[in-house]
Amino acid sequence: MRTSPGTASAPAAPPRTPAGAALASLGVPVPTPSPEDTSRHAFPDGGRWRTEVPSVEGPEALETVVREAERLDVPLHRISQGSGVWMLTDAEISEMVSVCAERRIELCLFTGPRGTWDTGASTRTDSGGAGLRARGQDAVAGCVEDALRAAELGVRCLLVADEGVLWLLHRLRAAGRLPAETTLKVSALIGPVNPASYAVYERLGADSLNVPSDxxxxxxxxxxxxxxxxxxxxxxxxxxxxxxxxxxxxxxxxRRAAPLYLKFGLSKAPGIYPYGAHLRETTLATARERVRRGRLALDLLERLGAADGMSPLGSRLPGELSRFPVPEG
Structure with a gap:
């Protein structure tokens, strides 16, 4: 088994099982975690987990998240946006880059056109069609154009929802057309659901992979x-x-999935993509609540004795990963 990009060290003591002692006192069986299930991997900084707040759709939402994170003492490694680079002006992107750089938070912006918004009808059928994937060469070109524009404005993490776009962006990174430190993140809406496909995405250039939450x-x-x-x-x-x-x-x-980004999402909230001023109040309110959800999760980890192993703030790179050979030219 490979152990790059890092090898996790065992915690000083295993986390407490929720209500374990109370249930055991009643004779109720308490599951014992198997050491064989413990991930041997870690981030290159030695950490096992990082944090992410998604759906941060512009400078005002970002400021809201930053203020709430400071108030609730929620560490932030990454914030991500879902509407896409093309839904932001250059000035808005530059402002977000500046705010994140000042606080050593990774900024991740979504790339370009996607099937759920264009003229194709299949995504509106019960089957869902091809989902967010880029339909046709024009959509692919739009995604690449978004990536190049965002990189010129200082963005160093790009969210991708198409395997072909992922491979093209990785090739551009390898060729120096995108900065070498650019990271590519796979969207949850095309996320792999088995180990074989997960490994393929890694080799196509993915540095961070959303998987379906079920x-x-x-x-x-x-x-x-x-x-x-x-x-x-x-x-x-x-x-x-x-x-x-x-x-x-x-x-x-x-324990099982390190290295892992814990994403603080929000259920029972209306969709806000593509974001605009008509959704301002909902976007800011849900941004604050996502941070609060993060605080609840961190409090739970503390109570269970499982809060150790967080990457240092400012960490963002994934370490050495396996890639398919990139063709020349």
């Missing part, structure tokens, strides 16, 4: 045995991703 703990263990690439998971998923709330599993998710 994957079981065993599924995550299987994925982690196939690849050390950082995994992103909503502890609380938006309704269009199922609305799952997995806060009590946070410690076990870290």
């Amino acid at each position: 994957l079981t703990l065993q599924h995550l263990t299987e994925i982690r045995r196939s690849s050390p690439a950082p995994l992103d998971l909503y502890l609380e998923a938006p309704d269009d991703l199922g609305g799952y709330v997995r806060m009590y599993e946070a410690a076990e998710l870290i």
Whole structure:
């Protein structure tokens, strides 16, 4: 088994099982975690988990998240945006880059056109069609154009919802057309659901992979045995991703799936993509609540003795990962 980008060190003591002692006193069986399920991987800084607040749709939402995180003492490694680079002006992107750089937070912006918004009807059928993937060469070109524009403005993390776009952006990174420190993050809406596909995404250039939030703990263990690439998971998923709330599993998710980004999503909230001023109040209110959800998750980890192992603030790179050979030219 590969152990790059980092090898996790064992915690000083295993986390406490929720209500374990109380249940044991009543003779109720308490599951014992298997050491075989513990991930051997870590971020290159030695950390096992980082944090992310998603759906931060512009400078005002970013300021709201930053203020609330300071008030509630929620550490932030990454914030991500879902509407796309093309829904932001140059001035808005530059402001977000500046705010995140000042606070050593990674800024991740979504790339370009996607199937759920264009003229294709299949995404509106029960099957969902091809989902967010880029339909046709024009959409691919739009995604690449967004990536190049964002990089010129200082963005160093790009969110991708198409395998072909991912591979093209990785090739541009390898060729020096995108900065070498650019990281590529796979969207949850095309996220892999098995270890074989997870490993393929890693080799296509992914540095961080959202997986669907309904994957079981065993599924995550299987994925982690196939690849050390950082995994992103909503502890609380938006309704269009199922609305799952997995806060009590946070410690076990870290144990099995490290290196892991804990994403503080929000269920029972209206969709806000593509964002505009007509959605301002909802966007700011949900931004504040996502940070509060983060505080609840961190408090739970503290109570269970599972809060150790967080990456230092400012950490962002994934470490060395396996890639397909990039063709010349």
